[in-house]
Amino acid sequence: MKIYTRTGDEGQTSIVGGRVSKASAKVEAYGTVDEANSFVGVAIAHLPEEERQIREELEKIQHELFDCGSDLSKKEGAERKYPFKVTEEMVTFLEERIDAYVAEAPELERFILPGGTKAAAYLHVARTVIRRAERQTVRLAEKEKINPWVQKYLNRLSDYFFALARVINHRAGHKDVEYVRSANVFSRRRNKE
Amino acid sequence: MKIYTRTGDEGQTSIVGGRVSKASAKVEAYGTVDEANSFVGVAIAHLPEEERQIREELEKIQHELFDCGSDLSKKEGAERKYPFKVTEEMVTFLEERIDAYVAEAPELERFILPGGTKAAAYLHVARTVIRRAERQTVRLAEKEKINPWVQKYLNRLSDYFFALARVINHRAGHKDVEYVRSANVFSRRRNKE
Amino acid sequence: MKIYTRTGDEGQTSIVGGRVSKASAKVEAYGTVDEANSFVGVAIAHLPEEERQIREELEKIQHELFDCGSDLSKKEGAERKYPFKVTEEMVTFLEERIDAYVAEAPELERFILPGGTKAAAYLHVARTVIRRAERQTVRLAEKEKINPWVQKYLNRLSDYFFALARVINHRAGHKDVEYVRSANVFSRRRNKE
Ligand code: B12
Ligand code: B12
Ligand code: B12
Ligand SMILES: C[C@H]1O[C@@H](n2cnc3c(N)ncnc32)[C@H](O)[C@@H]1O
Ligand SMILES: C[C@H]1O[C@@H](n2cnc3c(N)ncnc32)[C@H](O)[C@@H]1O
Ligand SMILES: C[C@H]1O[C@@H](n2cnc3c(N)ncnc32)[C@H](O)[C@@H]1O
Ligand SMILES: [Mg+2]
Ligand SMILES: [Mg+2]
Ligand SMILES: [Mg+2]
Numbered sequence: 001m002k003i004y005t006r007t008g009d010e011g012q013t014s015i016v017g018g019r020v021s022k023a024s025a026k027v028e029a030y031g032t033v034d035e036a037n038s039f040v041g042v043a044i045a046h047l048p049e050e051e052r053q054i055r056e057e058l059e060k061i062q063h064e065l066f067d068c069g070s071d072l073s074k075k076e077g078a079e080r081k082y083p084f085k086v087t088e089e090m091v092t093f094l095e096e097r098i099d100a101y102v103a104e105a106p107e108l109e110r111f112i113l114p115g116g117t118k119a120a121a122y123l124h125v126a127r128t129v130i131r132r133a134e135r136q137t138v139r140l141a142e143k144e145k146i147n148p149w150v151q152k153y154l155n156r157l158s159d160y161f162f163a164l165a166r167v168i169n170h171r172a173g174h175k176d177v178e179y180v181r182s183a184n185v186f187s188r189r190r191n192k193e
Numbered sequence: 194m195k196i197y198t199r200t201g202d203e204g205q206t207s208i209v210g211g212r213v214s215k216a217s218a219k220v221e222a223y224g225t226v227d228e229a230n231s232f233v234g235v236a237i238a239h240l241p242e243e244e245r246q247i248r249e250e251l252e253k254i255q256h257e258l259f260d261c262g263s264d265l266s267k268k269e270g271a272e273r274k275y276p277f278k279v280t281e282e283m284v285t286f287l288e289e290r291i292d293a294y295v296a297e298a299p300e301l302e303r304f305i306l307p308g309g310t311k312a313a314a315y316l317h318v319a320r321t322v323i324r325r326a327e328r329q330t331v332r333l334a335e336k337e338k339i340n341p342w343v344q345k346y347l348n349r350l351s352d353y354f355f356a357l358a359r360v361i362n363h364r365a366g367h368k369d370v371e372y373v374r375s376a377n378v379f380s381r382r383r384n385k386e
Numbered sequence: 387m388k389i390y391t392r393t394g395d396e397g398q399t400s401i402v403g404g405r406v407s408k409a410s411a412k413v414e415a416y417g418t419v420d421e422a423n424s425f426v427g428v429a430i431a432h433l434p435e436e437e438r439q440i441r442e443e444l445e446k447i448q449h450e451l452f453d454c455g456s457d458l459s460k461k462e463g464a465e466r467k468y469p470f471k472v473t474e475e476m477v478t479f480l481e482e483r484i485d486a487y488v489a490e491a492p493e494l495e496r497f498i499l500p501g502g503t504k505a506a507a508y509l510h511v512a513r514t515v516i517r518r519a520e521r522q523t524v525r526l527a528e529k530e531k532i533n534p535w536v537q538k539y540l541n542r543l544s545d546y547f548f549a550l551a552r553v554i555n556h557r558a559g560h561k562d563v564e565y566v567r568s569a570n571v572f573s574r575r576r577n578k579e
Contacts (some may be wrong), residue, residue, distance in 0.1 A: 001379065003295055004288065004352045009345045011331040023332040031328060034307070035321035041308025042318060059370065062306045066372045085374060095390065102389060113448045114420070115427025125428060128421035135417060138397040139409040152395045159390045177445065179452045181471060186387065194572065196488055197481065197545040202538045204524040216525040224521060227500070228514035234501025235511060252563065255499045259565045278567060 016082060017075025025140040030072040032133040033154075037065040039129050043122035048172075051119075054164065057097065061157070064090055068154065071147040072137065084147040091149060094156040101163035105170045108186045112176040116169035123168065127161035130154055209275060210268025218333040223265040225326040226347075230258040232322050236315035241365075244312075247357065250290065254350070257283055261347065264340040265330065277340040284342060287349040294356035298363045301379045305369040309362035316361065320354035323347055402468060403461025411526040416458040418519040419540075423451040425515050429508035434558075437505075440550070443483065447543070450476055454540065457533040458523065470533040477535060480542040487549035491556045494572045498562040502555035509554065513547035516540055 007014070011022050020026055044058050067085035074082060102108075114124035134154040140146060169176055200207070204215050213219055237251050260278035267275060295301075307317035327347040333339060362369055393400070397408050406412055430444050453471035460468060488494075500510035520540040526532060555562055 001295060001301065002292070003301070003356060003379070004291060004349055006345075009348055011334060011344065021331065021335075022328050023335060028328060031321065031324055035318070035325065038307040038314070038317040038321045041306065042311070042314040044308050045311045045314040059306065062308070062370075063372060063374065066304060066306075067374060070375065098390060099388070102387060108387065108389070111452060113427065113445065113452075114424040115430050115448070118428075118431045121424070121428040121431040124424040125421070128417065128424045131417055132421065135408050135414060138407065141397060142407075142409060151397065152392075155395055156390055163389060177448075179449060181449065181453060182456065186389070194488060194494070195485070196494070196549060196572070197484060197542055199538075202541055204527060204537065214524065214528075215521050216528060221521060224514065224517055228511070228518065231500040231507070231510040231514045234499065235504075235507040237501050238504045238507040252499065255501070255563075256565060256567065259497060259499075260567060263568065 015073050015075055017078035020075075025136070025143055026072065029133065029136045029140045030069040032129070032136050033065055033069045033072065036126060036129040036133050037062055037069075039122060039126040040065070043119055043126055046118040046122055048119065051168075054168070061160075064153070068150050071150050072140065076144045076146075079147070084149070086147055086149040086153050088149060091152050091156055094153070094160045098156070098160050098163045101160075101167045105163070105166040108166070109178070109184045110182055111179040111185055112166070113179060114165075116165065116174045116176060117172045120165040120168045120172075120174070123161045123165035127158045127165070130158045130161065134158065208266050208268055210271035213268075218329070218336055219265065222326065222329045222333045223262040225322070225329050226258055226262045226265065229319060229322040229326050230255055230262075232315060232319040233258070236312055236319055239311040239315055240361075241312065244361075247361070254353075257346070261343050264343050265333065269337045272340070277342070279340055279342040279346050281342060284345050284349055287346070287353045291349070291353050291356045294353075294360045298356070298359040301359070302371070302377045303375055304372040304378060305359070306372060307358075309358065309367045309369060310365045313358040313361045313365075313367070316354045316358035320351045320358070323351045323354065327351065401459050401461055403464035406461075411522070411529055412458065415519065415522045415526045416455040418515070418522050419451055419455045419458065422512060422515040422519050423448055423455075425508060425512040426451070429505055429512055432504040432508055433554075434505065437554075440554070447546075450539070454536050457536050458526065462530045462532075465533070470535070472533055472535040472539050474535060477538050477542055480539070480546045484542070484546050484549045487546075487553045491549065491552040494552070495564070495570045496568055497565040497571060498552070499565060500551075502551065502560045502562060503558045506551040506554045506558075506560070509547045509551035513544045513551070516544045516547065520544065 008022065012019055013022050013027065015026070040058055040062050044055055047055050071084045071086050115121045134151065137146065137151050137154055141151060166176060201215065205212055206215050206220065233251055233255055237248055240248055264277045264279050308314045327344065330339070330344050330347055334344060359369060394408065398405055399408050399413065401412070426444055426448050430441055433441055457470045457472050501507045520537065523532070523537050523540055527537060552562060
């Protein structure tokens with residue numbers, strides 16, 4: 001089997017439902033999801049052996065990132081033939097995990113420097129790359145209709161990575177360093193993003 | 194020697210043949226190639242000691258990524274004075290290596306989750322960042338004439354990283370996890386990108 | 387405390403002074419600074435134990451990257467109420483450190499392949515991601531007035547990461563590999579960027 005087909009050498013590529021430029025907002029969006037997914041793979045490769053449940057959870061998320069990429073890669077309207085994969089339940093699952101992780105880690109008041117153990121440091125990378133994918137998805141959504149749950153999923157996922165990075169550092173006994181030149185940015189009363 | 198010159202502090206920079214904005218498609222293109230090259234450096238740093246041939250091959254590719262950056266960084270037309278460096282032979286070499294690696298790894302049917310050993314996980318990162326560089330190169334090529342072999346080289350290189358990541362996992366006894374919610378996407382008959 | 391607020395689910399977000407699209411040049415700029423900061427976290431996590439001074443210096447830089455993000459995230463004019471944080475002194479500090487590191491590492495003549503020890507390899511990644519943040523900041527500055535010291539700081543910071551990566555390899559006895567197909571690009575006489 002040849003995995004290279006040379007048909008994309010001139011800058012166009014086939015997606016489900018048609019042909020688009022590799023420079024299009026659509027390809028940029030699912031390409032960035034693929035990039036973020038690769039960093040999740042790196043984070044998993046650096047997880048402490050004993051964190052079996054986190055490993056499973058991250059692997060589940062890798063599958064779900066393929067679901068996101070799948071929905072983003074379809075030509076507008078193609079979902080009538082190939083239904084969307086990302087659902088409200090997937091977002092709710094992330095929210096439940098965030099709540100649990102936030103409860104486990106020490107109370108948060110200020111921004112913290114991204115880093116700590118290797119696994120946590122990579123989760124911060126995954127967090128920021130997923131946010132880039134979210135920005136690109138917003139750009140795509142300004143042009144054409146997409147599955148709205150993908151955007152919500154990506155938004156929640158960066159908070160999930162943040163919460164999980166804190167838990168991993170906490171379990172490892174690594175204290176997160178606070179960014180000092182800011183006021184308390186996290187608080188019970190705030191709720192505008 | 195001073196490596197900082199302060200001449201780029203206002204957002205413009207000198208390339209071979211003139212001066213351009215750092216926000217231009219050209220600088221974005223060769224800057225992204227430089228970023229991808231750095232991830233190849235990270236992958237090499239995580240290769241098992243004994244993989245000497247792969248290490249040499251990746252180092253060769255690092256040189257070739259400089260060749261790509263060199264060609265992309267020239268002002269249109271400057272190749273008459275400074276000939277392009279990326280050639281058909283470089284693309285053919287990648288194709289031969291891909292064929293060999295595809296033959297060594299287990300038959301592929303579905304998408305696989307990016308990850309595995311550390312070296313493989315980083316090769317997936319390099320794969321997705323090179324694809325970002327390819328997209329940016331396509332964007333540049335929509336504006337001005339570039340060396341067409343650079344675009345083909347980058348396209349093939351992401352398939353090379355994919356094939357190599359699979360071989361490294363295979364040699365390490367790490368089974369790639371298949372993405373389950375998709376049909377067989379890899380097949381002998383398919384050949385549209 | 388809930389860290390997710392769902393208010394950003396439709397693609398808009400609140401910054402200090404107003405509300406903007408997540409697809410805006412501003413959010414892309416400080417989001418990329420956050421991404422670069424995460425790679426600094428990764429580099430720190432791979433530093434040899436004994437490099438205490440470098441660790442402290444990189445942590446100082448992480449705080450300063452938050453200062454950059456803070457300045458970039460303000461709505462134009464909001465600095466009258468919330469003064470800018472990035473100053474000339476911060477740039478001068480980087481220049482002093484660059485001079486010291488350049489003096490310590492072997493004389494440089496040609497480009498070198500990004501890589502070496504793990505810490506050095508990640509510093510090259512941080513270098514190229516900061517350059518992406520710089521490009522995005524230039525794009526933002528083409529649209530609205532920003533704190534000019536942020537742009538200079540980011541420009542200098544990539545040279546700092548380059549110089550530091552070379553020192554780390556040098557101390558570890560890892561010889562940087564020169565890119566062979568180019569002339570002497572570094573020289574005492576050159577000073578145009
Ligand atoms: C900009 C911003 C960011 C930037 C950080 C800015 C930077 N410096 O680089 C980035 C993109 C990195 C970021 C990331 C995150 N953020 Co944010 N961020 C904001 C935002 C928009 C502004 C924060 C801010 O700077 N505020 C205040 C400004 C004016 O203050 P300042 O310049 O720092 O300081 C002034 C004063 O505070 C005072 N001051 C300064 N220092 C000190 C020190 C002391 C002791 C005192 C008393 C006063 C003081 O003087 C300054 C005047 O110049 C707020 C939302 C909002 N509109 O407020 C969300 C917000 C704080 N972020 C939030 C979240 C969730 C996050 C993330 C977890 C998101 C994610 N999943 O990645 C991460 C966490 C990152 C981390 N490492 O901790 C939430 C928190 C929710 C909650 N429950 O409270 C908020 C409220 C947004 C929201 N509603 O969702 N964020
Ligand atoms: C989108 C896409 C991607 C996306 C992945 C999508 C995502 N989910 O994120 C990304 C960008 C990640 C990607 C990456 C790659 N891809 Co790709 N990709 C495609 C593309 C355009 C569509 C694939 C697809 O989703 N197809 C089918 C859709 C409709 O199916 P679906 O939504 O998954 O599922 C439907 C049905 O399949 C069915 N179904 C679902 N699940 C199941 C399960 C079972 C058991 C059954 C029976 C049915 C079934 O129900 C669904 C209906 O809703 C194809 C080309 C094409 N036009 O088909 C190339 C293609 C498959 N990719 C290809 C390649 C080479 C790659 C890469 C190796 C490229 C690289 N160098 O990085 C990587 C490999 C990534 C990996 N980790 O394995 C090649 C394969 C070549 C070959 N020899 O076969 C193709 C054919 C393109 C080409 N011609 O070059 N790719
Ligand atoms: C393009 C470029 C880059 C590209 C690299 C290009 C690529 N191949 O990918 C990228 C973005 C990667 C880059 C990175 C950096 N760069 Co730079 N870069 C340049 C730039 C604009 C052109 C360099 C170049 O290619 N020149 C010459 C071209 C025509 O030569 P060429 O194609 O390689 O080769 C021709 C001839 O040299 C000859 N030739 C080829 N091979 C050989 C071999 C021999 C033996 C001989 C005799 C002749 C010869 O034949 C070729 C004709 O086709 C110069 C500025 C400028 N305008 O010159 C800065 C410049 C060299 N860079 C500079 C710096 C500081 C850096 C960075 C440290 C920045 C950073 N912080 O990241 C890094 C270092 C990267 C590294 N790993 O070493 C500085 C050096 C300052 C100094 N004191 O000298 C310069 C001068 C810019 C500046 N003023 O600030 N750079
Ligand atoms: C925490 C802060 O981060 C900003 N924000 C929200 N979404 C993104 C994203 N995808 N990328 C970068 N920054 C974002 C908003 O300004 C928010 O308030
Ligand atoms: C495997 C699939 O990946 C998509 N594709 C092709 N080139 C790129 C790129 N540079 N970046 C992201 N996605 C790409 C196409 O849709 C192809 O079919
Ligand atoms: C070393 C060379 O890198 C290019 N250069 C300068 N600033 C950036 C940036 N932010 N990103 C990518 N490339 C840049 C210029 O062409 C310079 O001469
Ligand atoms: Mg968010
Ligand atoms: Mg391709
Ligand atoms: Mg510079």
